[in-house]
Each structure stands twice: as structure tokens, then as C-alpha cells.
Amino acid sequence: MADLKKLDEMTTEERIEFLETLGESLLMSASIAKHEDDPIWEDMSELGNRLQINAETIAGDETENAEHLVLEAIHLLAKFEHGSGGSRTIH
Numbered sequence: 001m002a003d004l005k006k007l008d009e010m011t012t013e014e015r016i017e018f019l020e021t022l023g024e025s026l027l028m029s030a031s032i033a034k035h036e037d038d039p040i041w042e043d044m045s046e047l048g049n050r051l052q053i054n055a056e057t058i059a060g061d062e063t064e065n066a067e068h069l070v071l072e073a074i075h076l077l078a079k080f081e082h083g084s085g086g087s088r089t090i091h
Contacts, residue, residue, distance in 0.1 A: 007066060012060060015055075015058075015059035016056055019055040019059055019066070019069075019070075020051065020052055022048075022073050023047075023048045023050070023055065023073075024048070024052065025048075025077065026045070026048030026051065027048035027052070029044055029080050030042075030045040030048055033080055038080070038083065040076065040079060040080050040083070044077075044080065047069070048073075050069070051073065
């Protein structure tokens with residue numbers, strides 16, 4: 001298993017890759033949520049698209065914006081997972 005790093009310990013390239021992967025996870029889970037008529041799909045889709053489209057900009061942001069977006073994504077994925085009994089999220 002790779003060493004885990006905090007967001008502020010990652011290189012810009014690592015942050016971009018992480019944000020794009022997180023966005024992809026959100027979009028895949030949003031697709032499942034939409035299929036199941038779970039209203040969380042819209043928030044997941046919006047944030048997933050934002051992370052994928054703006055990964056480079058977000059990764060270079062020296063403010064807490066990137067950290068806030070990551071926490072929001074984790075919250076949405078956890079909320080979706082919890083609502084499903086732990087069986088729906090795509091990793």
C-alpha cells in the first residue's frame with residue numbers, strides 16, 4: 001500500500017491526480033444514486049464535475065479551498081454510502 005499523505009504534503013501533480021480520481025468516484029456514485037432516485041445525485045454530480053474539470057486550478061490553490069472541497073466530497077460519499085447500508089459506493 002502506498003504511503004498516505006495529507007493534501008498539503010502532496011505535490012501539485014499528486015493533488016491533481018487525487019482530485020480527478022475523487023471526482024470520478026463522485027460521478028460514478030452519482031450515476032447509481034440517480035438510477036435509484038436518490039436526490040443526493042445532483043450534489044455529487046456537480047462536485048464531481050467541478051473536481052474533474054478544475055483539478056489543476058484547485059490543486060494549485062494555496063488557500064483552504066481544496067481541503068474544503070475534498071471534505072465536502074468525502075461527506076457526500078459517506079452520506080450516500082450510509083444511506084445504502086454500505087453497499088453502493090464505487091471505489
